[in-house]
Amino acid sequence: MFREYSTASDAVRELSARYFDLIVIDWKIYPGYGCSDAEIRELASLIPDSPNNENLLYWQVALKVIDYIRNEESLNRNTHVIFRVPEVPESYAFGMGDELTRETILTDIENRGPIEMVFGINVQEFTEVVCCRIKP
Secondary structure, eight states, rough: OOOOOSSSSHHHHHHHHOOSEEEESSSOOOOOOOOHHHHHHHHHHHSSTTTTTTOHHHHHHHHHHHHHHHTTTTTTTTEEEEEEEOOOEEEEEEOOOOEHHOOOOHHHTTTTTSOEEEEOOOOHHHHHHHHHHOOO
């Protein structure tokens, strides 16, 4: 079974109700509305509403979703996770002076592992990577 969620709110709601064999996460997750997680709701309220918004808060939302998955009460705490991350040679600059470094990415994920990270590929390539993992 394959399901795609357009928001962190939808994913968190479903992740609390059922077990998955594989979870795939894109680094830039839209938080959505009405999330049961207070921290994701707070992050959602801070993200500016503008087209093509590049903001470090999306990274923080993705990390909260991973925290939710890895929580000891989660049905999916041991589920394999593939995480698409932008190619970050040394740092990735966001609007408003925010910056994400490769070292920060590795540390943030290492503390939440094990997680398979896929760096710097577009959505089509990412889809191919995931499809290779789920073929019967």
